[in-house]
Amino acid sequence: MTIEQSTKKQFIAGAKCPQCNQLDVLVFYREDAKPVRECVECSFREVLTEEEKQKNNLQINIKTI
DSSP, X not given: OOTTTSOOOEEOTTOXXXXXXXXXXXXXXXXXXXXXXXXXXXXXXXXXXXXXXXXXXXXXXXXXX
């Protein structure tokens, strides 16, 4: 597997899953240049499109350490 084939996933510290309500189980990654958040404990998965981002006036900031 090359680096291009692997998807880098980052945990979202302090975030609670809206479906199972567990803390620190959400990961963030990009799929086809769209931001995705996904729970590692249940089936919750959300792909945020540009239209949804603008409609909800959301901003996603990722800080890589």
